[in-house]
């Protein structure tokens with residue numbers, strides 16, 4: 276997982292509630308068997324006027340100049356400012372991969388859908404939860420003619436605005452450690468291999484019907 | 498011990514311990530795999546040189562990408578080469594690791610959330626995960642079933658554990674009985690309409706009350722399926738006789754002495770009478786009418802007797818903006834009655850409503866009638882190969898075909914339109930699926946979520962109509 280410490284960059288405002296993962300990365304791009312190649316299709320249905328398909332590059336497409344992602348001011352955006360319930364809908368982790376590949380390092384919103392929220396931490400995309408008023412304040416700040424640059428400092432849990440004002444945010448300390456250090460999540464769990472084995476033995480004794488079920492049968496039609 | 502909810506009980510029975518970073522490791526009894534969210538997980542496992550922890554806890558089937566026509570051709574029938582590679586990759590991974598798979602030609606193939614319960618792979622009290630948000634479906638069996646992302650698919654393959662914080666408890670109680678012609682789908686749509694798509698975020702919902710108890714297992718699966726549309730990662734229904742009757746005798750369910758042992762444990766999978774929930778919704782099921790979604794979020798839903806909302810009546814500017822945007826996308830006007838909406842296509846299927854009971858309900862409406870000539874396409878896609886075979890044996894398939902519906906092979910199909918079944922821009926579709934997001938069923942497509950009976954009625958009338966008036 277990619278570590279997150281201190282990042283500075285432009286923030287792009289996306290003023291819509293309930294942005295779902297079908298919008299973040301539409302289904303036709305989920306056919307890939309790889310973890311990469313999604314950045315060019317981030318917000319595909321809003322970003323382009325024509326229907327996207329895998330393999331087409333952005334310069335072959337009809338750009339929707341109305342959509343904020345195509346605004347020249349935000350070409351280098353690293354933070355996404357969003358509204359409530361961001362990332363709702365499908366569990367597709369491709370949404371997080373697409374945001375990161377495009378260049379986003381953090382999302383700032385009042386609330387997130389659960390699965391999207393945990394998918395973020397698995398990849399090193401920082402989902403910052405801020406109160407409604409603070410999000411509103413940031414949207415107002417973004418209302419001017421020039422793009423706004425922020426500094427997000429995860430260790431100290433602060434966002435620094437252009438005028439030097441800092442806004443604090445809170446993050447689950449358990450998740451913070453892994454993110455700051457970029458730790459391997461599976462490795463962290465496998466460090467408890469003996470605990471899992473011990474649990475499994477007891478579980479097998481208590482509920483034997485849950486074991487040795489899907490073996491040696493049902494091999495498909497080959 | 499303090500009084501516990503059903504969710505508390507299943508959670509407690511699976512806690513392995515706490516990791517060094519303070520997060521809880523929850524043991525997973527069953528993982529379901531499909532072609533879209535598993536390839537990167539298997540690749541990650543291979544790259545790290547890790548082996549799956551427990552092969553016998555996994556079951557796979559391709560569903561999202563498979564075509565619903567020309568199924569006899571198997572893999573060769575997938576004309577989209579990229580989609581085909583994905584299905585082939587699932588085959589290869591299952592073969593390589595020895596994971597049980599019902600492949601594209603297997604009669605048991607189908608939508609994972611239909612196949613699991615049908616095979617008795619889903620059992621009460623289990624923890625179940627799948628790289629798919631509608632895993633919540635399996636909660637109908639008092640299982641703790643959750644959708645996860647691909648990194649977690651890999652994590653569960655490698656460790657048999659899911660690392661997470663415990664959610665809150667949300668009680669949704671439906672009192673009374675659903676009136677004739679009003680189904681489990683209408684109930685869950687009405688619930689989502691009330692609490693909103695983020696209403697139960699951070700919670701596990703337990704559905705209870707007289708109306709839920711009266712539902713068949715199929716109906717309970719429909720309700721739990723859409724927990725995610727209410728923001729909850731999991732929805733659950735307590736065990737009763739009906740649960741056990743459904744499970745008994747299924748291929749992967751225990752039998753003999755094992756059954757008796759399991760049954761004794763399963764019977765206790767109910768919330769204690771004095772258990773405390775963090776949140777509660779009570780509704781009277783007896784007052785519900787058939788529901789139709791009008792907008793681009795599952796919470797944008799109204800009764801068949803109602804009209805589109807008017808942004809002028811919104812509680813704030815944010816909501817007004819949402820209504821305007823949705824009406825514009827859907828090509829509809831404020832205050833327009835929902836019965837005026839004409840349909841271009843009708844889709845009966847998806848993990849929400851593609852089980853035998855759903856097909857029976859739709860066929861009861863279609864019997865002896867004809868799909869309106871203004872409807873370009875009406876299709877019925879059974880949830881699994883076995884549901885398809887049963888519907889054919891019961892004569893339901895013939896009823897659909899006689900009425901002008903297309904009868905297809907099992908898969909996700911037009912629920913998300915990853916395969917060739919999709920809407921054209923601007924088309925309105927009456928769909929028994931679970932999501933009406935922009936473009937969900939095809940670029941520019943306009944989805945209206947309804948029950949199977951309401952979808953069939955809309956196909957016959959050519960526009961939305963109250964199914965209760967038809968029968």
Ligand code: SF4
Nearest residue numbers: 631847848909912913
């Ligand atoms: S039927 Fe639809 S919602 Fe269900 S698993 Fe398939 S794509 Fe997802």
